[in-house]
Amino acid sequence: MLSSNAWKSGTTVLVALGLVTGTVAPIVMMSTPAYSQSSFPDVPPNYWATPFISELAARGVIAGFEDGTFRPEQPVTRAQFAAMINKAFNKPRVREPITFVDVSANNWAANPIQRAYTMGFMAGYPGNVFRPSENIPRSQVLVSLTSGLNYAPTGSIDTTLGVFADGNTVLQYARNGVAAATQRRMVVNFPDIRLLRPNQIATRADVAAFLFQSLVSTGQVAAIQSPFIVGGDVSAGIKIPAGTSIPVRFEGADKVLLAKNEPPTPFRMKIAQNVVTSQGQVLIPAGSDVVGQLITTPNGAQFTAGEIVLPDGKRLPINAASNLITKTETITKSPSTGKIVAGTVVGAGAAAGIAAVTGDRNIKFYEVLPGAFVGAGLSFLFRDRVDLFAINPNTDLLLTLNSDLVIP
Template identity: 40%
Template sequence: MTNPASRFSDLDQYWARPFIERLARQGIVRGFPDGKFCPDQPMTRAEFAALLNAAFTMPVKRQYVPFGDVPENFWGAAAIRQAFEAGFVSGFPGNLFYPQRDIIRLHVVLALVASLNLKPNPAIALEQIYTDALQIPPYGMAAIQTATLAKLIVNYPDPRQFNPNRPATRAEVSACIHQALVYQARLLPIASPYIVQVVGQPPQSGVISSGTHLSVNGRKWKVPWGQQSSGVALQTGITDRGIMLVLGINLLDTNEPTPQPINWFSAVNPPDQLPSFFDGEYRYLNIDEFGIDQNWEIEIDSKTLKIASQIQSVQKIQWAAGQNQAQIRVELSQSTPWELYELGTTWEVVVDAVTSQGIVDQFANQVLDQAKPPAAPKPPGSNNSEDQNEGETSGGSVQPQPPVFKLETSQTVIQGTLPDGYRVRVTTWAQPPGLLIEVRQDALISRNIRWTKGLTWQQQYLNLGLGRFPVVWLKVLPQSGLILRPIWADQTQMKGITALLQMADTWNSLAAINGGYFNRNNLLPLGAICRGGTWFSGPILNRGAIAWNDTGAVQMGRLTRVETVATATGSRFEIDLLNTGYVKAGIARYTPAWGSSYTPLTLNEIAIAVESNTTSIVTDQAESHVVVRQIEPPDDKTPIPIPARGYLLILRSFRSVLGAFPVGTQVTLTAKTTPPEFNTFPHILGAGPLLLQDNKIVVDAEAEGFNPWFAQQAAIRSGIGVSARGELLIVTVHNRVGGTGATLREMAQLLQQLGAVHGLNLDGGSSTSLVLGGQLLNRPVDTAAPVQNGLGVFRG
């Protein structure tokens, strides 16, 4: 769906333009010989009868009695007769029609209710909807109630003001007839804040409908959108991702969550602003008024919001290349939507504008004049695949090359390659309208956006020594109504991985960052995950962890948890593996929090099923259980059910203790957590290594069981910090400009620059992901690997 150029010269940025243009394309309304529509001109009763004839079929329901003031040679006589015979219009006492008199808004609605044969529906109180309800005469009350519920009434500029006795303009009549055709399912509904739409009785406010996809001039993306009710009308909003990715609108810095200042082919100061509203995990930016200003048509097709703009043309394309960057300047006839899509090694900008082959040829000749042979790539710094998985650059010196163009019916597609370490930045300018596409190593756009109460989205370059690191982070204020929870891929079990975007959507979290480590082969967690006091995965190897509660208290430290199982006969055994994919000889314990079953991780394991009155241990208090069976699985692929009111003890290379657990044996389980302060917190997430404590760098990767290579590598990183004021800093750091990622010590120093006094390293490399409102902030979507767990931010 695209939006053709307007048929009428006086509808630019006009509120009713979408209604009028749609009727014009159907051949229902026409303009004047001078190319104007004259939308604010009152419509006469004769013109209205003609418009009804054009829009609806006219079955004869009654005999026509000629009106004394409508002679047979009057231009609208036939239309008036047909509308009267169909029961759509009536006359006045004295057998008069007053064809040249302006029709009032009340009579427009009465006619449409009759034309649709709507039955009276007095289910709403008009005084709760219209501020001027008392002006509606008694004979029209039922029809207005019925028309309101049928969404036939369009009130501009205030949907609460009906103005029943005011002459109806050509625009107002067109809008109401459009709504009648929508009621008949002859047209798809459009999004307009002036259509009266009542939700509930009394009218309710809040987000009342939402969708899953956004289509812009035929380009369709999975992007959430929603409609918020003011009680009598709907405002339509799109998530940040759709605003930025599909429409090409840049979000500007702001200290308030609403309205959101934007920049889109403008040099306006102050900038344009989009009001925002929230629903669960999403922030929606209201595009109603902005869409009117851009002459967009916005329609709703089931779960897809369709935006159609006028297709513009590309006037000029210029190429310029410098050291470690390249620029493509695209000059346009008018502002138009565009999108940027980055893959791992390629990029694509789609502009909703047509380009002549001549302009592309001129660009190609310019490139030939400036062409230089590409530099030979340097050999990669390491052939270790794990280096690449951790986000290392190869150290190559390949420079950006000129793009290629694909010319389509209503779009221009610009495609290029991304040398290692490069990203794309696109900005717009106003006079003349245009795009600046830059392929560069320092493409990050600085942002400081108060996204919602208690949460700020920030990103910028931080200098550390000779390096410039792109840092994207969220700052969460304590006791601001936001809460944090561990999240994981599959809510029914601990096995599984998924993209963090999908994980955040499944848990309905506002924001999320990837969390602790996991095994990419068996998809199991390798670190502490405790939510609401239940251990879904236990800590391993004395690694760093963060604990917190909902009052703003936070604790970081190197965490261990050792359980002791004691039998009634006096045997005692330590268990330091709980619900984990980490494997070593000894005893491990698996509870229903792990899932409904446990599949052996090694050969020759032995399972001891224990029935209990609890499903997990929250404190170090001793509890009593009984052994109900011993199981020796035939292989490492056969699942073993976990007792719903108990747990499994798994013996690995420890058959010698099997005799201590005969069926019927009473066992007691106790636990000890170090540091003991962690026992007071309901939520814990482990990763490591610990980076900062009391503003001191305390990195000791080998003390937390990491290998020496891990301790020394430079990588893309995720981390979490806490400031002296209790602010939570949720941070991602990518490769320094022209080089590699951060070392652990550098990550600690970067957290300090952000104000952290305590800090923890999270899983990094290809896992590094930061999500806000359904948008991946820190990297192209296809470069982020799926993860097992994360840390989610929710509304309390």
């Protein structure tokens, strides 16, 4: 049993722990705009897709941009995806080339598009239209990969798609392909493994993860361990089941302020107390680091955790998140503003907003969290107030596991 007598909720939690077995193979792998490197300043070690991106980049399947960044949250066009397909796979032609009316011979992606088509990975739209500049949805990426690899689903498609909370939103054309990809463990969902988001535009991080898992499925690379792989194997060990709450604390200020358009911001917390079995075996020591990021939407802010770093340096992948925090605090141009935020941790966007509204760029914060807030201050110009999400990290950010946490 997992026991706790000092959870932030003030209640005792008892969770049965079972033994699970599985196998975890080591990592291996392969990149796409232009500049070859295996690590990127905007892909930190704790980022959920870092293992997929790093391994693919090291093998030349994907690449960074001229400024050295990877831009993992940037959408992928159909032309860019075709280029990645060409880097990842070298398959014989299964159909003859055709002329796409919207892909000129001097288009940079003309050859990759033709090869992706002739290998069976990608197809056009009626009228021989390819739409090279169109952003590609997540489900279309999966359909493309399963088509090119000639994967078909087995058994009930409804049952397979039923593992996703939003499986009923998969469009009819994509159901077979997505089901096949799910059965082959090609689907990677972050931050919630249960949400496929099939019609959402795929990011560069999404595509890297899907490509890597496709290569795993063909035996070209060894599997990696990630809590976000749907149906992925896990190490033998003690399992803390999904839905369990994990108490965490923040060593620093008592308040965090984030702009409503704050970019994903790296954030680190601590395990608040020992996580132990009923026999007293310590599974996760108090003080272990919980590494993740603060994410905002127009509706609230949330902490998502991707990794636990134990005191001995051992790392455990974790898929957990706090509730959505909707509390806000209004900052105005006032003589007391400096005192209000003096002991506060703020995101880069919040700092820019406070400075723009107050006109005081010398306000002292406890800490400004790292993060590049593009156009800092511009969105706050000519405003006399700014509404920020206000988080008390020691009471608001109780983590709940989205998937099982396995302790080897």
